[in-house]
Amino acid sequence: MSTNQKYALITGGTSGIGYELAKLFAKDQYNLVIVARNEAELSKTATELKQQGVEVITIAKDLFKREAPAEVYDEVKAKGIQIDVLVNDAGQGQYGLFSETDINRELDIIQLNIGATISLIKCYLPEMLARKDGKILNLSSIAGKTPGPYQSVYHGTKAFIQSFTEAIRSENKGSGVTITALLPGATETDFFNKAEMQDSKIVQEGGMSNAADVAKDGYEALMSGDDMVISGFKNKAMVGMTSVTPDHLVADMMKKQQEPVDKSEK
Numbered sequence: 001m002s003t004n005q006k007y008a009l010i011t012g013g014t015s016g017i018g019y020e021l022a023k024l025f026a027k028d029q030y031n032l033v034i035v036a037r038n039e040a041e042l043s044k045t046a047t048e049l050k051q052q053g054v055e056v057i058t059i060a061k062d063l064f065k066r067e068a069p070a071e072v073y074d075e076v077k078a079k080g081i082q083i084d085v086l087v088n089d090a091g092q093g094q095y096g097l098f099s100e101t102d103i104n105r106e107l108d109i110i111q112l113n114i115g116a117t118i119s120l121i122k123c124y125l126p127e128m129l130a131r132k133d134g135k136i137l138n139l140s141s142i143a144g145k146t147p148g149p150y151q152s153v154y155h156g157t158k159a160f161i162q163s164f165t166e167a168i169r170s171e172n173k174g175s176g177v178t179i180t181a182l183l184p185g186a187t188e189t190d191f192f193n194k195a196e197m198q199d200s201k202i203v204q205e206g207g208m209s210n211a212a213d214v215a216k217d218g219y220e221a222l223m224s225g226d227d228m229v230i231s232g233f234k235n236k237a238m239v240g241m242t243s244v245t246p247d248h249l250v251a252d253m254m255k256k257q258q259e260p261v262d263k264s265e266k
Helices: 016-027 039-050 068-078 103-131 152-171 211-224 233-242 247-258
Strands: 007-011 031-036 056-060 085-088 134-139 177-183 228-230
Touching: 007 016, 007 103, 016 031, 016 039, 016 085, 016 134, 016 211, 031 039, 039 056, 056 068, 068 103, 085 103, 103 134, 103 152, 103 177, 134 152, 134 211, 152 177, 177 211, 211 228
Parallel strands: 007 031, 007 085, 031 056, 085 134, 134 177, 177 228
Antiparallel strands: none
8 A cells, every 4th residue: 555645636537648657656656546437447446556555546537528527526535535636537528510410419528628628727726725725637639729620629628728728727837737738649548439529630640649758748748847848749749739820711721631631532
């Protein structure tokens, strides 16, 4: 059992970047609270992480539901656990033309990507401020820096997260609480399956980042108290270029990247 009493709470901690972050915390002897929907995946992940000699608490919650973040907070509180690091990783997208996609799915995505993130921060930030100690990592994305045709709602949610993170970071400067944004690009995770994006050029033509590399960049930035980190040289270059390019041209450029591959060209 870990002698370290520090706890990190990670949403989306059973797969992709969240899972890789959980492994890094466990390696550094942080006890973990991992939140995801699937009981079996939570149990499997917990068994693996416990081999590092840390405590792993699993909470099965559907963060598409508005009340779920407060329920997570209450469950953790009932166990008498103090959360030292909050990682908001859970997020999903929906691929397709906005005129044709499912609005209920998109409202769920807004609730997950934005609602759950701000609700958990609303729960934990005041406690961290009272202690003058704590860290928060928000999974933003380079998508938050660019309009995204075929993924208009997802890119919109990440633009919100990026702006929100920068605002609350400024509000809490010098408080002892650090708030970091991690901005990956396209990464090899289950995101593209869930978003039904397998036919997009960005997936078909490869060149995606490794989730473990992205997690390492985020973890190091979080531990250093950095404001934000763009993971990967190619993504840094892209954000640099798009910041000096008019938005309508960036949107057209992203459309070319994300449009479906024409099977007849193959």
